[in-house]
Amino acid sequence: MRRQLERTLWATAFLAVLLAPVLLAPVLHGPGPRDGSSLLSQLSVGMGLLATSMLVCVVVLPSRLRSLTRTLGIDGVLGIHRFVGLAVTLLVGLHIILVVAAKPANVALFDIVHAPNRARTAVGATVALGALVALTVLRRRLQQRYEVWRWVHVALTGSVLVLSALHIWWLNHLVRDTAMRALFTVLAVAALGVLGYRWLWLPLRGPRREYVVRELRPETSTVSTLVLEPRRRDGHRRGYRTLEFAPGQFAWIRLNPSIGAQEHPFTIASSAHVGLWTEFTIRHSGDFTSELRQLRPGSPVWVDGPHGAFTLDLRRCTGLVMIAGGVGITPMMSMLRTLAHRRDRRPHRLVVVARTLDDLLFRTELSQLQQKLDLTVIELLRQPPPSWTGASGAVDEDLLTALLPGTFRRNQLDYYLCGPPAMVTDVLTVLDGLDVPQPRIHTEQFDLV
Numbered sequence: 001m002r003r004q005l006e007r008t009l010w011a012t013a014f015l016a017v018l019l020a021p022v023l024l025a026p027v028l029h030g031p032g033p034r035d036g037s038s039l040l041s042q043l044s045v046g047m048g049l050l051a052t053s054m055l056v057c058v059v060v061l062p063s064r065l066r067s068l069t070r071t072l073g074i075d076g077v078l079g080i081h082r083f084v085g086l087a088v089t090l091l092v093g094l095h096i097i098l099v100v101a102a103k104p105a106n107v108a109l110f111d112i113v114h115a116p117n118r119a120r121t122a123v124g125a126t127v128a129l130g131a132l133v134a135l136t137v138l139r140r141r142l143q144q145r146y147e148v149w150r151w152v153h154v155a156l157t158g159s160v161l162v163l164s165a166l167h168i169w170w171l172n173h174l175v176r177d178t179a180m181r182a183l184f185t186v187l188a189v190a191a192l193g194v195l196g197y198r199w200l201w202l203p204l205r206g207p208r209r210e211y212v213v214r215e216l217r218p219e220t221s222t223v224s225t226l227v228l229e230p231r232r233r234d235g236h237r238r239g240y241r242t243l244e245f246a247p248g249q250f251a252w253i254r255l256n257p258s259i260g261a262q263e264h265p266f267t268i269a270s271s272a273h274v275g276l277w278t279e280f281t282i283r284h285s286g287d288f289t290s291e292l293r294q295l296r297p298g299s300p301v302w303v304d305g306p307h308g309a310f311t312l313d314l315r316r317c318t319g320l321v322m323i324a325g326g327v328g329i330t331p332m333m334s335m336l337r338t339l340a341h342r343r344d345r346r347p348h349r350l351v352v353v354a355r356t357l358d359d360l361l362f363r364t365e366l367s368q369l370q371q372k373l374d375l376t377v378i379e380l381l382r383q384p385p386p387s388w389t390g391a392s393g394a395v396d397e398d399l400l401t402a403l404l405p406g407t408f409r410r411n412q413l414d415y416y417l418c419g420p421p422a423m424v425t426d427v428l429t430v431l432d433g434l435d436v437p438q439p440r441i442h443t444e445q446f447d448l449v
């Protein structure tokens with residue numbers, strides 16, 4: 001109910017931001033062309049206004065507003081962020097084409113040496129926007145480090161915002177009317193407020209969310225579990241500030257409270273009912289995760305969370321079907337551990353996909369959980385050894401048909417997919433082939449780009 005309300009409120013807020021400038025402009029200026037301006041130039045203004053409001057939405061979406069990630073999930077937030085970002089680029093392209101089509105002499109505005117400030121800022125914003133999209137699309141091909149990509153992405157986004165604001169300011173006719181000026185001020189304050197929350201308030205309030213490492217437990221040669229406990233704070237009522245979360249949610253971890261420090265997302269793997277300790281199971285794949293491996297008991301760690309909507313606590317179903325690839329098993333472990341604490345009686349199914357036998361995680365604990373829960377576990381290896389008698393290859397229709405009940409009961413289950421993007425996409429296709437209802441499928445991909 002609360003989630004539905006939050007969803008409705010966010011949808012209304014985004015719609016209001018998107019439509020207000022486009023709807024207000026004709027009300028103030030009259031519906032038709034004015035001052036001799038052509039329909040094409042009116043259209044170009046409309047496209048520009050829509051692109052501006054969409055830009056505000058693009059900035060707000062990934063700003064870690066907890067209510068937003070809880071409502072849409074991180075995959076949903078980032079999917080919409082990318083989609084709206086591309087739409088802004090398209091609208092800016094159309095805006096420029098229409099500016100020239102309305103008055104061919106406007107081509108001279110591209111000459112940034114002689115052009116007025118309003119045109120220079122527009123060219124600058126367009127170039128920054130083009131670079132932003134190109135770097136995002138080509139990131140993997142360019143093999144750019146995530147951290148470098150992220151800071152370039154943030155810097156380019158800031159440039160697009162500032163240059164677009166200056167473009168509107170220097171255009172003058174858009175901010176001449178008091179109502180329009182008030183609207184742009186509200187949009188600017190909203191964008192600045194959200195950016196201030198994300199880049200100042202969140203990092204600066206870090207010390208209140210300080211944890212210490214209790215233990216770093218190896219799981220395999222490349223994966224270990226980081227156990228954290230809150231740092232004791234004398235001022236707090238009970239001395240500790242524990243992390244309350246729903247099973248399947250994630251948190252951002254940093255090893256340094258300063259504003260520019262690296263911060264990475266990890267799913268909370270422990271039960272939501274354990275209390276004091278919070279566990280994260282982490283594959284040491286790159287620089288940050290390797291740094292985590294060096295942590296010693298007592299080392300400080302800063303946690304921002306919980307975030308995300310990839311949790312069983314937001315929905316009702318008759319049982320769960322969980323399909324996990326590699327370390328994507330972490331949210332499933334949190335859900336299963338929590339269900340065991342709750343003495344859940346529903347039938348659940350878990351497919352664990354791993355590359356080799358050594359990569360299979362939590363085998364012993366999963367057999368213990370099978371004693372406590374009505375849980376079927378299928379382990380599937382992509383590269384099985386000759387002695388392997390279990391499932392191998394890919395998660396396909398045969399495997400899921402054998403695992404799932406008939407169509408009617410199948411549609412009452414909730415499906416949770418987590419793992420590498422390619423695996424999640426493949427399993428989505430299989431579930432689609434089995435006519436599993438879309439709203440029943442929930443995904444989380446351990447990749448933000």
Ligand SMILES: Cc1cc2nc3c(=O)[nH]c(=O)nc-3n(C[C@H](O)[C@H](O)[C@H](O)COP(=O)(O)OP(=O)(O)OC[C@H]3O[C@@H](n4cnc5c(N)ncnc54)[C@H](O)[C@@H]3O)c2cc1C
Binds near residue numbers: 147263281449
């Ligand atoms: C919602 C979510 C939950 C996750 N949960 C887990 C988990 O429980 N266990 C686990 O082992 N991994 C998890 N990951 C993946 C984990 O965040 C990355 O593996 C980690 O950030 C890699 O950092 P690195 O510097 O060691 O590796 P790098 O080699 O620098 O990065 C490897 C890849 O990880 C991604 N990545 C890197 N830095 C970040 C960042 N700051 N934010 C987001 N993505 C980044 C990029 O796609 C990059 O290509 C999760 C990711 C997401 C989005």
